[in-house]
Amino acid sequence: MRGRARSASGASTPARRPLHAAVDCSTVRLLAAHVDAGETPGPGPASGPSSTTLIPLDAGDPSHYLNRELSWLEFNSRVLAEAESAEVPLFERLKFLGIFSSNLDEFFMVRVAGLKAQAGGKVSDLPPDGLTPDDQLEAISRRAHELFDRAYRLWNTDLYPALKRAGIVLVRPNELAPVELAALDERFRTDIFPVLTPLAIDPGHPFPHLRNKNINLGIMLTRETETEAGFGVIQVPAMLNRLIPVRVEGAERAFVLLEDVIARHVGEFFQASRIRGTYPFRVMRNFDLEIDEEEGEDLLQTIQAELRRRDRGNAVRVEIGMGDALDTSVLRLCRALHLDPHEDVYRVSGPLYFADLQAMIEGDPR
Template structure:
């Protein structure tokens, strides 16, 4: 009897083993859309997921699709690991994005919109309002909207105008021919006015009409000499990425300001229209915008873009319409401390945001700014947001004569203008403002305070996976630590010296830094697990991140799987690794969690033959993080904190059978099956983390210190209350 032939083992550079990055991102957004579809999610949260889906897709087209179109036009042919050309990628993106937009329409029109109306929140047609209410809203148009509008008739004297990125516009069609006058017109819907107008409508607690529908109702009055034949709404998405050559221009800040002005006129990459538009109008717009009528055009149910319609779900409402409210808990050791510096000296402190409040970080910096024993403060700033108490604390410290250095990343995408504003404000206050290294984006999150104490200078270091941004810290899941460990403090000092003085250290004691060896270190850690598995030693990898793209790391994980390493990847977004492939990735599972908070922490656990090592990082496993950014991966050295991350955070997320998903070999995701005996889910990781934060706060509910916030400190803590976006 002849033996069966040995199976053919795929080569690890086989393109079929790599999921296309763009398709993987679209699958992430599909999971967001599924939350809008899920009737177990509170109604108002479902609407918010619909809004998030649209905003995510905007950014995807403005950056990723724009980049592919640029590659195609410049005839750049550098295929990704999956081997697809830019043209092939644009085609598959268009196919999948059209499918998702059709799904979005279905969810909105047949599920969420009717459910909102049943709950008393309605988006209504003007024609359905009572005569008195129509008269009132018409009067409002004449008084408050008409004077703001600029009707544009398009002809050889008035060519097609620049259409702003993401702004809603009305296309207007006139009767007649070219000899009798213009055939088309345009009205830009003002972004300076609210998108929703509240009206009185019978049967609804709150009802609204869109601004564009009111303008459409009166469009004839805007073109009194022409006969309006039809009108439609459209929205253009443009290339909004920025490319800065740090070597050109003496002032990066001025160069960035000029580039921001240029970006406003980026090339169009997508055209979205309401589905009542004539085909001739679509062809006309595509000619004006240089777009492909089949690939780049999306016809949708009105209204265009739900992201501006948050008023629909604002205000008081029955509790069943929203997620369970949660107040971040102030981590007890810092909450109860009269001397925050002594508390940090006592041992490393781990914070799991947003469950444990970011206010602890804010208060630490405010205390440092006011403390007369503090000599210097150094901090990296990537996305700190407007009206930041962290920025005000740095200003205050400089005003008090402390040596303050802020490493500001001006190129943080979509936050460039905000970063420029507070970089100038910091400079005016006497802060030393630096802009990182030429050719690299500064993405590391590091804060160091140098304090004069009785035994000499003491350095306090804060390291984080997420930005120093008080607003996003309420919505993003991240980890951070406070430490006074001398070896970490020396590395932090060396990092700041590298960023300000180009003085690279000979080596690092504890931190792993990109682009100075982080990728090689990660590959080495993966390879060590492979060797341990081959030697029969305990071997396991659990890695949590936003994205896994780097082909060398993917190949390393495949090799580890072949060696017998059990691998669990917790990846919120893009994953180019294909799990479950025979002879390649049978030992790899890819999990994803989509819930109310954005999973953002990067955490890595390596079994190391029974001596586990745990790291947190600012970096995902992507080429840009390893090669084109300054990133930091830092070890968790305290055994208590290490155990907490492994057993409490990583294992809880891996066990999530309520909001968890699993990636299948074909590249699509399926929901995790509930593990309960009765078919009900047993673990919802984010709710479990809320419970744990509350439990810790209760267990340490001793007398809270009465911290006096007087004078300048009180000013630093003042926050402007802003209306929450829908």
């Protein structure tokens, strides 16, 4: 039956009509004809005493368009807003912060990597917004830095204090009681030390390849026989849990970051040098797949080859924990990775990669 629908109680209710049914195709064609002719349609029967003026828009005007990449960043800004909302349960807020962090990784590894591949060259086909790849990269860097600052401000002033009030804490090794610290040191010797490979960077050795998204520990070194500061790297093993459970009085759940445990023992690896400081960092690389299904004889082999290649793709961003990082060591890192020290470096005042911190609440029934 059309026109009216019957409810479960037997009463009839008006059937819903689609919103667009109020304007038929002939009306749309009439309005379009007026616009094409430069006329302003007068009031129709249902318009009442006032009239609506249609202003023709120039479809070629870039100001009428939003940039795709910047729009995506605004979407991720809304994800971050969920983490900021006091109306969202605490654990859900931490999850949203992790989603925000992993989303940005994907964005840089695919979208920004594609723009960097185009930057500096002649681009004949600009997007409707008229922005060149270089324009987009500059705008993306500016907005992404704002989002990073906002995320870490949220973590330091709101979210982490709320987790502490809930009995969930993240501590540094030197904050542990002596007995617990001794147990952590023993765990380092038995489980962590055997899988670490320290690398000293000097003119005689090329800069090592740093795996995509892997957390690394940068070590600033000084040798007695050298005037220039040295640099070392320890890649934090991805096969080990980054959050190490420890016991802290008054806390229901307490953790130490794996990179902080390694930083405590860096002197054991570089005994001929004086340790000037350490800082964690991670590198994002071009992670986009480039597969030509027409050319590849074996699609599976092609995909496997691309997966191996993209772990060695060009660097697109580096995150650096504030720590003890000096400008000179950051510049050295940027030169080795071919990154801009202003646009491509993101210094953060807290733990790297919030997505890993969701392990703090795993198994908690609250």
